[in-house]
Amino acid sequence: MRQNEGSLQSLIGTEPAADPAFVFDGAPLSRTELSRTIDQTVAWLAAHGVGKGDVVAIWLVNRLEWVAILFAAARLGAIVAAVNTRYRSAEVAHLLRLSGAKLLVVEAAFRSIDFAAILADVAKADVPALRKLAVVGADAIPAHWPCVRFDAFDRPYPPAPPPQDDVDVPVLLYTTSGTTKGPKLVAHSQATLATHAVSVARALQLSPQRHSMLAMLPFCGTFGMTGLLAFLAGGVTIHVLDAFEAAPALEILSEHGITHAFGSDEMFRRILALTDLPRPFPRAQVFGFAAFQPGWRELAAEAEARGLPLFGLYGSSEVQALFSIGRPSDAFADRIEGGGWPMSPEALVRVRDTETGALAAHGVSGEIEISAPSRFLGYFNNPEATRDAIAADGFFRTGDIGRLRGDGSFVYETRAGDAMRLGGFLVAPGEIEDELKACAGVADAQVVAVDLKGQARCVAFVISAQDLHEEPPQHDVLVARLRERLAGYKIPARIYVVDAFPVTDSANGVKIQRNRLRTMAMERIAAE
Structure with missing residues (x-):
């Protein structure tokens, strides 16, 4: 099919590219097979009444269906609302209500998560737009809503309508980290997602012949999805964990010579704790990490000594994850700090003094403001919050505190609410x-x-x-x-x-x- 510039589909056609594109649970999937599954999913969604402007909520772990539904929704002009698998009934109800999702694609079961029990606590009146559940892994689950089996890969459906051409309308909704009033929905288009993915692939100089990635972050968040799309754009094989566990992550990192991975400091701490080898990952090149826990500097030093080079990152749902990263040429202490160098050459970062309102000089802490092609469209169905977040000249007010270094990089220090x-x-x-x-x-x-x-x-x-x-x-x-x-x-x-x-x-x-x-x-x- 024709691949529109700035579309998600254009990321699959990157040439030259490695095959397989993905490895799910040890099973390889070529780019040709990926495109075919997307075609099948487009037909399935259309057959179940999903069209332009409709919202489909995805409540799945990392699996092929997640990727196929996102790309298929983009083709139909529909919108995907990403549901965190850690969510419980109040959070699921809030997201479904706020997004207006008419279809929820849900797991039948996964490990200790009882999706049916969680949905049982969601009242139909609280989510009036929801019409149907599509269940992955079973014919149905006990629920207030009609259930169908997601069988797009198993049987043919009538051909779908022609693809939509507008890459600048919402296609994916992330949730923010949340407030007491519930999280907002951050809207991104195909263009913001695909453009940023290409920028990351270029900044990291990804090569299908030399690189491979372990995807161990959930696709429902920008941290996991951005890495997925960027390495797909770079033509690199992506090994996927359905959900993070240290032991299988260690196995994939070791056996497949993974060169790139992204995660939290706690993830890498758990992985390193499982091996006594002095340098367990000889092919490791860039392991980007977000510091959520105390002791992250000590972790980075230990990882460095064991041949696992950690790189500080910066990102958010609004400007996407992997917005910036440290460089190999940076001094170790600078490279591991949150922040770094923007992936996109078009990105601009400035810092504003929170007391005076004036732009801060290099080295002076203030609120980070960002203008970049990766910036979100706005908060879904919330124009007031969008106006509050965007400056008159288009810069996003991040709510994060940091400082400019003066060499084109910056340092993230803390959330404004924590500073x-x-x-x-x-x-x-x-x-x-x-x-x-x-x-x-x-x-x-x-x-x-x-x-x-x-x-x-x-x-x-x-x-x-x-x-x-x-x-x-x-x-x-x-x-x-x-x-x-x-x-x-x-x-x-x-x-x-x-x-x-x-x-x-x-x-x-x-x-x-x-x-x-x-x-x-x-x-x-x-x-x-």
Whole structure:
């Protein structure tokens, strides 16, 4: 078929390209076979009433059906809403209601996830647009809605209508990380997705002959989907994990000589912990990581010593993952920092002082603003939120704090909501957390800002080390140590020892609930 410039279909036709395009659960899939499955899925969707502007929600793990439905929806002018497999009933209902999905493609079962039980807690009245479920792996599941089996690959369906030509309308909806009012839906077009995929492939200089990728992040998030599309654009074979587990990831990395992979710091920590080999991945070239957990610098140093080169990244649902990355020529300390160099030569990054509103000079922290071909179309059916997020000149206000280096790269420091203005200065919590973790008896630390008698102060939570030979951390000792290392305005007003931090599972890893930590801090201070 004709491949429109900027379409998702154009990514498959990259020449020269490696075959297979994908390896799912050890089974190779050529590019010709991939195109055929997409054709079959286009016919299946059309036969079930999906057309231009209709929304199809996908609630699947990483499998061929996910890719085929996305590409097929693009051909029909339909829209895919990505549902995180970690979601439960309230979150699924919110996404279905907000997107207006008329069809939900869902797993019959996967490991311990009972999709039918979760859907049983979703009231039909809460999702009035939903008409039907398409079940992968079974004929039906117990549900309030009619079920059909997703059998696009098993039987022929009547030919679909001609493909849509508009690559600039919404085709994929990601969820944001969420607020108390529920996550927004970030709309991307074929053009924003495909253009960015090509930019990443070029920036990484991908070669079908020299490179291979392990896809271990969920397709429902931009981190997983961007890597998938970029390496498809680069003509590189992609080995897919249906869901991350360290043992099968280690096996694929080792047996297939994987050169590229992307994941969270925790993923790579778990993989490295399973092997005693000093340099287990001799072909590793670029392993990009997002730092969600404390101790990521120590992890990067260990990985480097064992021949696993980690590269800091930056991205978001709004500008897509892999927006930027460190370079091999960067000093190690710079290369592992979040941020790096934009993948697209057309991308522009600036930093705005959050107090004055003026653009910040190099080296000065402020809110990161981005203009790039990878920028989203807007928040789906939410023009007010879109207006708030986009500056008059088209730059996206990221809500992230960082600084420009002055050489074309930048550093991501923290979320704006997490950044603390102490003593008149913006302070990243990680700076204080790293110092606390260097203290004897401290295994982990988190720092948040609170209002204490009208003054912004920080409060620390620490987890004791499990080493029986070390004394539990003492407040006065920790404060004295920090006073030796940090400016006075960075010293925590309180340091509390806890057994664990409150966390939330997301598509890309486990994240600390910093808002909950702030509440805990205020409750404890009030109790005093």
